[in-house]
Amino acid sequence: MYEYDCDVLVVGGGVTGVAAATAAARSGAKTILIELKPFVGGNATTGLCLHNYITKFGRQVVFGIAQEIVDRLIKMGGAVGHIPYGSFVHSVTPVDGEMFRILSTQLLAEEGVTVLLGASVVGTETDEGNITGVQVAVKGGIRHIKAKTYIDASGDADVAVSAGANYTKGDRKTGKMQPVSMVLRCFGTNNKEIAETIAVSTPAMATRSDYPEPIPVYFNGTFSQWNDIIRENQIFPNEDHKVFFNTVWPNHINVNTSAVIGIDGTDPLSLSRATVELTNQIHRISQFLKENVPGFQNGYFVPSAFAGVRETRRIEGLYEISDEDVTTGRKFEDTVGQVCFPVDIHDPDTGQATVYQIGDDGAFDIPYRAMIPKNLENIIVAGRCISATSFAHGATRNMAPCLVMGESAGVAAALAAKQNSAMPDLDIKTLQATLEERGVYLGNRVTQ
Structure with missing residues (x-):
């Protein structure tokens, strides 16, 4: 006996799931x-940046709900638009972050999405490749939800794997996964002074209607000048540690530099251990910043509410996005959107970040087939757990691509539910036409 039923069930309320549920309900x-x-x-x-809307050559390829979110945040004072940077991205x-949370809540409410928080899928029921229902753990016990189509936006492919999908976890050869991190949120800072001290390239500068001067909103650097302090106090596992800063305010900044290696984000004990270690690490980093880095001396510091996981499972889909697809900027006949953020790999052993650029025109297509698990009929996967190599995943896992995939998955799932179609059999041209009507950019589609 199912206690809830719907046309489309979206599992996961991150950026992917918000876009997916919004798009499905709008359909x-x-x-x-x-x-x-x-x-x-x-x-x-x-407070992390929504990487990345614009290719290295200056051409915007991410639109749709992803752009709508930025436009609405600008009106709320929670964004400053797409700001030229000129370093590893255009x-x-x-x-x-808090305004993004507010807007996400508003988007779902506006479209009439039923949101169930504090809920986790603990099992699925299947019949010859069709998911017939899921069991969800909530306060008070187990609830059952039945849908016509399912969107797995969990980040870890929880539903698809529970239903029998094959997957790869981490690097195919070593099994190692990129480290997990926790953003440090700093208030009462002098961001101009911080940028002058630590930025290794010209910061991205933006203006706000409520502040008289341009402010640095994104820059990166290293802590090399404090290597002796870092080594003595064991603040980071390596010297010359890289750090990334972003903000939309003159006196509040987010610091992305923490890392814990050897963590499996699908193991609750492992992830809990990482959260404890990261919280303590963030405290040490905050004390280091306050005592040594100009601009932080009057600040107060808050760790993010949870650890950010970069890499866990990736499904075995009808197509796997390859290394070559990324390095050549490949385009696909069944595209549902484009990725233009470069491959961003944080070394599993050191945490150091390395960036690899996308080839050709600076963007590659997301093929619909990469979002469909083999041997399952009524589920689509969106977000960082789509079918891709570990290298390609370094680009697809980022938030702008996840917003694109989320919207595409939401439209696809709604169409399949309405037409009573299996996800692998969905008419791609109808899906693409609908996406383009909604402002999703599909590039110059190819015929293969």
Whole structure:
């Protein structure tokens, strides 16, 4: 006996799930979204940038709901648009994390999405490749939800794997996964002074209507000048440690530099251990910043509410996005959107970040087939757990691509539910036409 039923069930309320549920509901589907945390918005609520809307050559390829979010945040004061940077990316899109959380909540409410927070899928029921229902753990016990189509936006492919999908976890040869991190949120800072002290290239500068001067909103650097202090106090596992800063404010900044290696984000004990270690690490980093780095001396510091996981499972899909697809900027006949953020790999052993650029025109397509697990009929996967190599995943895992995939998955799931179609059999041209009507950029589609 199913206690809830719907057309489309979205599992995961991060940026991918928010876009997916919004798109499905806008398509006329009765939509339920479930999320383990007590809020929606995922990693964007920590204040991380929405990488990346614009290719290295200056051409915007990410639109649709992803752009709508930025436009609405600008009006709220929680974003400053796409700001030229000129370092490893053409531009950056910083946002305020709390305002992103507010807007995500508003988007879902506006479209009539039923949101179930504090909920986790603990099992699935299947019949010859069709998911017939899921069991969800909530306060008070287990609830059952039945849908016509399912969107796995969990980040870890929880639903697809529970239903029998094959997957790869981490690097295919070593099994190692990129480290997990926790963003440090700093208030009462002098961001101009921080940038003058530590930036290794010209910061991205933006203006706000409520502040008289341009402010640095994104820059990166290293802590090399404090290597002796870092080594003595064991603040980081390596010297010359890289650090990334972003903000939309003159006196509040997010610091992305922590890392814990050897963590399996699908193991609750492992992830809990990482959260404890990261919280302590963040405290040490905050004390180091306050005592040594100009601009932080009057600041106070808050760790993000959760650890950010970069890499766990990736499904075995009808197609796997390859290293070559990324390095050549490949385009696909069944594209549902484009990725233009470069491959961003944080070394599993040291935490150091290395960036590899996308080839050709600076963007590659997301093929619909990479979002469909083999041997399953009524589920689509969106976000960082789609079918891709570990290298390609370094680009697809980022938030702008996840917003694109989320919107595409939401439209696809709603169409499949309405037409009573299996996800692998969905008419791609109808899906693409619908996406383009909604402003999703599919590039110059190819015929293969």
